[in-house]
Amino acid sequence: MKSETERLRQLENEAIYILREAYRTLSKPAMLWSMGKDSSVMLALTRKAFFGKVPFPVVHIDTSFKIPEMIRFRDIKAKEWGLDLRISTNRQALAAGMNHEKGRLECCTALKTQALKTFLKEQDFTTIFAAIRLDEEGSRGKERIFSPRGAGSEWNYREQPPQFWNEYQTDVSPGTEMRVHPILNWTELDLWLYIREQKIPVLDLYFARNGRRYRSVGCAPCTGTIASNASNLDEVIEELRTTKIGERTGRAQDQADRYAMQKLRAQGYM
Amino acid sequence: MSLRIAMVGHVDHGKSTLIGRLLSDTGQMQIERSARVQSLCDSTGQKFEFAFLLDALEEEQSQGITIDVTEVNWRHDGVDYTFVDTPGHREFLKKMIGGASRVEVAVLLLDVKEGVQDSFRRQMLALDLLGVHRRIILVNKMDLVDWSELAWLEREREIRALLIGGEHWVLPASAWHGANLLESSEHMPWYKGPTFLQALKSLAKSRSVAAGPTRFFVQDVFRWDDKRIYAGRVESGEIAVGDTLVFHPGDAQSKVRTIEAYGENRTKAVAGDAIGFTLEDPLFLDRGALGFRPTEKPLISSLIRGDLFWLDREPIKVGDRLKIKMGTHTGFARVEKIEHEIEAETFSKLKDPDVLNMFGRILFRFEESWAFDRFIECEPTGRFVISKSGQVLGGGRWVDKGDEANSVTFPGSVLWFTGLSGAGKTTVARALEKELQMQGGKVVVLDGDTFRQGLCSDLGFSDSDRRENVRRAAHVAKLLADEGFTVITAFISPFKELRTLAREIVGASRFQEVFVDCPIEVCEARDVKGLYAKARRGELREFTGLTSPFEKPEVPDMHLHTAKFAVQESVRQLSAFLGGAK
Numbered sequence: 001m002k003s004e005t006e007r008l009r010q011l012e013n014e015a016i017y018i019l020r021e022a023y024r025t026l027s028k029p030a031m032l033w034s035m036g037k038d039s040s041v042m043l044a045l046t047r048k049a050f051f052g053k054v055p056f057p058v059v060h061i062d063t064s065f066k067i068p069e070m071i072r073f074r075d076i077k078a079k080e081w082g083l084d085l086r087i088s089t090n091r092q093a094l095a096a097g098m099n100h101e102k103g104r105l106e107c108c109t110a111l112k113t114q115a116l117k118t119f120l121k122e123q124d125f126t127t128i129f130a131a132i133r134l135d136e137e138g139s140r141g142k143e144r145i146f147s148p149r150g151a152g153s154e155w156n157y158r159e160q161p162p163q164f165w166n167e168y169q170t171d172v173s174p175g176t177e178m179r180v181h182p183i184l185n186w187t188e189l190d191l192w193l194y195i196r197e198q199k200i201p202v203l204d205l206y207f208a209r210n211g212r213r214y215r216s217v218g219c220a221p222c223t224g225t226i227a228s229n230a231s232n233l234d235e236v237i238e239e240l241r242t243t244k245i246g247e248r249t250g251r252a253q254d255q256a257d258r259y260a261m262q263k264l265r266a267q268g269y270m
Numbered sequence: 271m272s273l274r275i276a277m278v279g280h281v282d283h284g285k286s287t288l289i290g291r292l293l294s295d296t297g298q299m300q301i302e303r304s305a306r307v308q309s310l311c312d313s314t315g316q317k318f319e320f321a322f323l324l325d326a327l328e329e330e331q332s333q334g335i336t337i338d339v340t341e342v343n344w345r346h347d348g349v350d351y352t353f354v355d356t357p358g359h360r361e362f363l364k365k366m367i368g369g370a371s372r373v374e375v376a377v378l379l380l381d382v383k384e385g386v387q388d389s390f391r392r393q394m395l396a397l398d399l400l401g402v403h404r405r406i407i408l409v410n411k412m413d414l415v416d417w418s419e420l421a422w423l424e425r426e427r428e429i430r431a432l433l434i435g436g437e438h439w440v441l442p443a444s445a446w447h448g449a450n451l452l453e454s455s456e457h458m459p460w461y462k463g464p465t466f467l468q469a470l471k472s473l474a475k476s477r478s479v480a481a482g483p484t485r486f487f488v489q490d491v492f493r494w495d496d497k498r499i500y501a502g503r504v505e506s507g508e509i510a511v512g513d514t515l516v517f518h519p520g521d522a523q524s525k526v527r528t529i530e531a532y533g534e535n536r537t538k539a540v541a542g543d544a545i546g547f548t549l550e551d552p553l554f555l556d557r558g559a560l561g562f563r564p565t566e567k568p569l570i571s572s573l574i575r576g577d578l579f580w581l582d583r584e585p586i587k588v589g590d591r592l593k594i595k596m597g598t599h600t601g602f603a604r605v606e607k608i609e610h611e612i613e614a615e616t617f618s619k620l621k622d623p624d625v626l627n628m629f630g631r632i633l634f635r636f637e638e639s640w641a642f643d644r645f646i647e648c649e650p651t652g653r654f655v656i657s658k659s660g661q662v663l664g665g666g667r668w669v670d671k672g673d674e675a676n677s678v679t680f681p682g683s684v685l686w687f688t689g690l691s692g693a694g695k696t697t698v699a700r701a702l703e704k705e706l707q708m709q710g711g712k713v714v715v716l717d718g719d720t721f722r723q724g725l726c727s728d729l730g731f732s733d734s735d736r737r738e739n740v741r742r743a744a745h746v747a748k749l750l751a752d753e754g755f756t757v758i759t760a761f762i763s764p765f766k767e768l769r770t771l772a773r774e775i776v777g778a779s780r781f782q783e784v785f786v787d788c789p790i791e792v793c794e795a796r797d798v799k800g801l802y803a804k805a806r807r808g809e810l811r812e813f814t815g816l817t818s819p820f821e822k823p824e825v826p827d828m829h830l831h832t833a834k835f836a837v838q839e840s841v842r843q844l845s846a847f848l849g850g851a852k
Contacts, residue, residue, distance in 0.1 A: 003348075003350070007272065007350070009542075009543075010542060012544075013503065013542050013543055013544040014544075016544040017489070017503050017544040020489050020490055020501055020544070021489065021598070023490070024489065024490045024557060047532065048531075048532045048533065049532075049544075050492070051492065051494060051495075051499060051530060051532050051546065052532050053494065134341050135341075135342075135343060163371075163372075163662075164367065164371040164372075164655050164662065164665040165371045165372055165653060165655075165665070166372065167595055167596075167597075167654075167655045167665075169595075169655070169657065169662045171593075171657060171660040171661075172660065173660060185341070187343060244297070244298075244299070
């Protein structure tokens with residue numbers, strides 16, 4: 001369909017512009033890559049924006065509970081694309097026995113939020129590219145493309161800077177952490193249409209085997225599959241055109257508390 | 271790309287409810303989101319609150335308000351829409367303006383019980399400044415006044431009194447009941463106008479076609495693989511291999527050697543494309559340099575006049591040093607003069623104030639010469655944002671160079687619109703009037719209907735009466751043009767002979783014939799005043815286009831195609847035409 005292709009061009013142009021804007025005007029950038037569909041699309045857009053290069057480190061926050069296919073995919077692609085891959089794990093919390101049975105919010109906070117914060121501090125990154133999207137869940141609907149964070153990565157969602165037209169405000173005082181969200185305006189369907197159009201490699205986990213598939217991937221204990229027969233790109237796209245089931249239905253941490261994601265994200269969760 | 275729609279309105283006038291209702295009635299509500307809201311409402315014993323579907327933050331749900339902008343996608347009948355839900359309280363005007371600046375259409379909600387308030391006037395003014403000229407004004411909560419036609423007429427009258435220019439729909443509804451949203455409501459049999467959906471579709475149809483001069487801001491320069499790639503976005507127009515580009519500042523120029531887009535072979539890039547290019551000569555260009563074609567120069571000056579909105583509690587004072595950003599170009603300017611402030615309650619202009627609180631016109635003196643366009647001629651290089659101490663605190667649109675006379679002065683002239691009933695003469699005339707007024711011009715519209723009701727109420731539609739009608743109108747136009755007004759006339763004036771007469775009366779040197787061209791099928795389908803229907807029923811005799819001829823102008827001074835282009839595109843063409851003609 002013509003309008004869908006046009007929409008993809010517009011989203012692609014916007015993302016490329018944002019990536020370049022952040023790279024040029026902000027300091028010490030790094031990109032979060034979870035090997036999921038969202039951040040893999042962001043990575044593909046980065047290579048477009050910089051004419052084939054990824055001019056900053058790519059970070060994986062490894063909780064050690066990730067699905068094994070994800071790690072294999074990560075290592076193969078990092079080599080193929082020549083990425084400066086950095087991996088961060090909260091070993092202290094793991095040594096102390098942290099896992100989802102201690103509480104899902106507690107586990108996410110320790111193994112993801114804490115691991116990310118410690119890593120950013122140690123390696124002194126202040127500009128973080130994250131592949132979140134407005135339509136994923138309620139609190140992300142309040143995000144900005146350029147989102148300055150407080151000390152300790154806190155998100156003050158009440159006092160966000162205004163954004164007029166498509167003028168991005170990148171003036172921040174030195175040392176301020178900035179979260180940059182190049183694909184904030186993409187929908188789940190946009191992602192899959194773009195993956196098909198650009199032939200972007202994605203995890204096999206997204207395609208149905210024996211009547212089930214992952215719609216969103218994360219840690220093995222907290223990520224479930226959905227009933228589906230969509231076993232290839234065309235079928236996934238067709239399924240998304242008609243479904244009324246939310247994308248993060250299989251993500252247990254969202255269900256732990258009515259405002260779980262708002263709370264996690266206010267503390268610095270991606 | 272989806273049509274972006276700002277939802278604007280006072281707190282509690284039903285914005286989020288409207289969006290929730292649309293999603294729900296078209297089966298686009300995610301199951302677990304609505305289940306979550308249902309359980310929340312059950313736990314507090316209230317009725318199902320649609321607004322909670324969007325107002326997802328805990329504080330928003332417990333206090334029943336929207337704190338921040340939310341975006342929601344909606345698809346209907348093959349068209350994608352994005353609703354940008356904006357907060358309504360006064361202190362959130364900043365966010366409302368931020369949300370509304372990236373949209374093409376605005377939906378304003380008004381509680382039928384409360385009527386037009388200051389906040390509504392402020393919102394309308396902000397939308398004017400942002401350039402959002404297509405609006406739907408929904409008089410909501412009709413259920414709370416027992417679907418009273420009288421209450422609706424009262425509100426409609428109040429609202430229409432505020433409307434000038436642009437494309438507006440004013441309609442009654444109840445968002446909570448879904449009345450008059452997707453389908454007309456059995457509760458309001460007295461209402462014959464469009465539903466919300468019909469109004470939205472009509473606005474979606476008239477989306478403007480990209481046109482304008484070539485403009486490109488250098489975003490970054492990459493010197494990779496022995497190439498010097500100038501990366502950026504085509505803001506307007508297009509760039510092709512072989513084109514000559516000039517860059518400001520510096521006036522360096524060169525030819526485009528290649529268009530660079532990773533993984534693609536391209537020879538051309540158009541407005542919106544984030545690409546790179548190489549040049550025949552390796553120019554040294556900084557981020558922020560503006561590229562243009564030698565034949566399409568922007569305005570260049572260090573003294574520039576702009577209309578702006580200011581959102582900080584502390585007002586702007588003469589002498590303030592502000593950081594101005596336009597695309598990737600930034601610079602500093604001092605406030606040379608505050609030419610006027612627009613008072614948000616009454617819309618009245620206060621001349622030469624010492625400070626500017628929210629809306630007004632400022633003369634900026636830049637530290638270096640600055641390239642720009644008038645907003646009406648090229649939006650991306652016609653608007654700017656202002657920051658102070660690293661915070662974005664305002665924005666606006668460029669009006670003109672400040673080293674020319676104070677405000678654009680058009681010598682008295684007459685724009686004689688001619689076209690079928692329903693072609694859009696009055697709509698375009700009113701929108702142009704507003705635009706020229708914003709540029710500081712003296713403008714007046716002479717409307718055919720108004721003449722027929724007053725000055726020419728003794729005349730009918732025979733050939734001799736039509737001639738007398740035009741003769742009187744031309745003389746009034748002449749008197750006003752003598753006083754320095756730009757006069758826009760909106761008369762069908764179907765015969766060549768009549769238009770020649772008008773040209774003779776006004777004087778050929780200051781008379782411009784503007785053909786407002788729209789196929790009769792489209793005019794008849796619009797039939798805003800119901801005249802075509804009447805004529806078809808035989809109730810009107812000698813109706814132009816059906817039972818009386820329309821002689822098309824052969825060589826009009828200006829030819830507008832209103833079926834193809836949005837009103838604002840016609841206004842842009844006319845404004846550029848006037849700018850060139852003066």
